[in-house]
Amino acid sequence: MELLLALAVGTLFAVGVYMILARSLLRVILGLSLLTHSVHLLLLTMSGLKAGAPPLLGGQAESYVDPLPQALILTSIVISFGVTSLYLVLAYKTYKKLGTDDTEQLRGEADE
Amino acid sequence: MNNIVVLPLLIPLCTAVLLLFFRSSIKLQRMVSVIGQSSSAAACAVLLWQTGTGGVQTLAMGGWKAPYGIMFTADFIAALLVTASTIVAGFCLLYSFGSVGAERETFYFYPFFQFLMAGVNGSFLTGDLFNLFVCFEVMLISSYSLLLLGGTREQLRAGLGYMLINIMSSTLFVAAVAYLYGVTGTLNMAHLSERIAAAGQDGILSVIAMLFLIVFSLKAGLFLFFWLPGSYAAPPPAVTALFAALLTKVGLYALIRTFTLLFPGDPELTHSWIGWMAGATMLLGAAGALSSKDVMRILNFNIVISVGFAAFGLAVANEASLQGLVFYMVQDMAAKALLFLLGGLMIREAGTQRLDRMGGLYASRPGLAWMFLIAALSAAGIPPLSGFAGKLLLVQGGLQSGAYVLTAVALASSLIVLYTLVRLFMKVFWGTASERPTACSLNESSSPGSSRWAGITAGVLCFLVVLLGVGSEWLAQASSAAVLTLLDPTVYIDAVLKE
Numbered sequence: 001m002e003l004l005l006a007l008a009v010g011t012l013f014a015v016g017v018y019m020i021l022a023r024s025l026l027r028v029i030l031g032l033s034l035l036t037h038s039v040h041l042l043l044l045t046m047s048g049l050k051a052g053a054p055p056l057l058g059g060q061a062e063s064y065v066d067p068l069p070q071a072l073i074l075t076s077i078v079i080s081f082g083v084t085s086l087y088l089v090l091a092y093k094t095y096k097k098l099g100t101d102d103t104e105q106l107r108g109e110a111d112e
Numbered sequence: 113m114n115n116i117v118v119l120p121l122l123i124p125l126c127t128a129v130l131l132l133f134f135r136s137s138i139k140l141q142r143m144v145s146v147i148g149q150s151s152s153a154a155a156c157a158v159l160l161w162q163t164g165t166g167g168v169q170t171l172a173m174g175g176w177k178a179p180y181g182i183m184f185t186a187d188f189i190a191a192l193l194v195t196a197s198t199i200v201a202g203f204c205l206l207y208s209f210g211s212v213g214a215e216r217e218t219f220y221f222y223p224f225f226q227f228l229m230a231g232v233n234g235s236f237l238t239g240d241l242f243n244l245f246v247c248f249e250v251m252l253i254s255s256y257s258l259l260l261l262g263g264t265r266e267q268l269r270a271g272l273g274y275m276l277i278n279i280m281s282s283t284l285f286v287a288a289v290a291y292l293y294g295v296t297g298t299l300n301m302a303h304l305s306e307r308i309a310a311a312g313q314d315g316i317l318s319v320i321a322m323l324f325l326i327v328f329s330l331k332a333g334l335f336l337f338f339w340l341p342g343s344y345a346a347p348p349p350a351v352t353a354l355f356a357a358l359l360t361k362v363g364l365y366a367l368i369r370t371f372t373l374l375f376p377g378d379p380e381l382t383h384s385w386i387g388w389m390a391g392a393t394m395l396l397g398a399a400g401a402l403s404s405k406d407v408m409r410i411l412n413f414n415i416v417i418s419v420g421f422a423a424f425g426l427a428v429a430n431e432a433s434l435q436g437l438v439f440y441m442v443q444d445m446a447a448k449a450l451l452f453l454l455g456g457l458m459i460r461e462a463g464t465q466r467l468d469r470m471g472g473l474y475a476s477r478p479g480l481a482w483m484f485l486i487a488a489l490s491a492a493g494i495p496p497l498s499g500f501a502g503k504l505l506l507v508q509g510g511l512q513s514g515a516y517v518l519t520a521v522a523l524a525s526s527l528i529v530l531y532t533l534v535r536l537f538m539k540v541f542w543g544t545a546s547e548r549p550t551a552c553s554l555n556e557s558s559s560p561g562s563s564r565w566a567g568i569t570a571g572v573l574c575f576l577v578v579l580l581g582v583g584s585e586w587l588a589q590a591s592s593a594a595v596l597t598l599l600d601p602t603v604y605i606d607a608v609l610k611e
Contacts, residue, residue, distance in 0.1 A: 032279050039287045046291060046293060075246060076245075079282075083249070098268065
């Protein structure tokens with residue numbers, strides 16, 4: 001199971017990096033969100049995948065699941081959600097103002 | 113347990129939320145901001161005094177003891193940096209009153225400012241690695257907003273790159289945290305330090321340490337600074353001054369914490385990498401500063417050089433160099449903020465930021481000229497001023513450890529700082545202006561009254577910089593007290609875990 005998840009993390013990371021290298025802004029943003037997803041999956045995998053009861057409820061189970069990674073992932077998801085939406089707005093605004101979403105054309109010093 | 117530890121985070125946060133309700137009234141917003149900023153500064157001062165007399169102060173959130181809960185930990189270096197950053201940011205706040213323009217002020221400039229302060233102070237004070245990530249994000253998201261506020265073409269273009277780089281490095285940060293949690297099973301910094309030391313810093317932990325080095329170097333602009341000069345040139349000078357004074361320092365502080373507390377075990381690998389990166393940063397920053405022909409870009413490359421200089425102290429990591437590092441960081445906050453505030457005034461006065469079109473400003477603004485000269489000499493490290501003592505200690509530390517090449521590079525870079533800033537001074541203030549463009553190219557409002565206000569703010573900050581230089585004895589003592597927890601992690605660990 002760990003191996004499978006590790007492969008999934010690797011694939012997501014590779015796809016994310018590939019898309020960030022694209023010229024279209026929208027692809028870059030999608031790439032970034034894939035990248036964050038892969039990291040969340042990594043967080044889940046690194047803490048060990050084991051079956052068990054919810055932590056501390058009742059206190060009678062033989063083994064418990066570690067709750068911390070899930071809390072971390074939840075926090076990180078919220079943050080990346082906020083940042084991605086801000087980035088989308090920025091990309092839209094840039095497209096409106098500069099008339100292009102091609103990162104190659106954005107680079108030039110237009111007003112000089 | 114000490115509740116004051118969390119106040120430098122809590123006060124800006126509450127102020128920011130309160131400010132959201134007064135969008136329409138600029139006057140009220142300014143007043144609330146100033147009250148919030150000064151009460152935050154007062155809390156920092158109390159915290160500094162308490163850590164000075166009573167050692168490391170801790171606060172376990174919600175009463176959950178370490179290592180299970182989230183800890184806030186203020187040792188002397190954290191308290192010192194929090195105090196310095198709050199005071200320096202206060203000057204940037206005062207400066208922004210007359211310079212950012214009514215449009216930005218009505219569109220939540222002040223709330224973002226306070227959120228940024230909450231993130232910065234939280235990053236300095238937190239004792240939990242994941243909480244550090246969260247505070248970083250609070251700081252970065254506010255910095256995105258401050259950078260973009262106004263929405264000029266240049267800001268949008270700079271914002272795209274700045275956000276992309278920072279989101280990438282935050283992603284790597286989470287990955288590094290995941291690996292570290294997988295290996296050690298904890299995220300409390302004191303607990304991590306203990307466990308890493310017990311396990312011995314072997315292969316996998318060294319790899320994780322290098323990952324953290326990449327992450328924090330991106331944030332601090334250490335070697336991976338390619339994003340910095342372009343994006344810091346876009347926002348108005350009040351915002352750039354704030355970024356220059358605080359953001360890279362937070363990255364540097366994270367580096368210091370990581371490599372003195374968590375991963376001090378393998379200096380052959382990590383610290384020699386930091387040394388190489390510091391040297392390259394100084395050289396490349398110097399090359400950039402020499403080749404730029406734009407006021408803001410020259411000053412931006414000076415940030416890069418000073419980051420390299422500070423990292424040189426971390427690479428050597430003996431008592432003198434760490435003391436110099438703390439001293440240098442504290443005084444550099446004030447000096448960099450001053451440089452950028454004065455740079456903003458110069459650009460406003462000349463109506464352009466192209467160096468070849470400026471000149472002869474001394475005739476109209478002699479006070480500005482003198483203040484800039486003081487700031488420039490202080491940044492270069494000329495004796496009576498505050499830059500000198502920090503650089504002296506850093507160089508002493510470098511020579512003690514036999515890092516001769518790095519010390520030579522550092523001294524050469526100081527010379528180049530002096531050259532670029534004095535060249536800037538001569539071009540801007542001496543000679544005659546060839547043509548004076550009437551349209552103000554800078555994206556800030558200007559009126560005679562606001563200009564005078566900004567000048568007074570810069571003047572008081574300039575006085576503070578001089579004071580730091582004259583009173584460097586006190587700051588040197590403070591930084592030697594701050595070094596104690598850096599040299600001996602057990603002080604920090606005991607304070608957190610043995611309570």
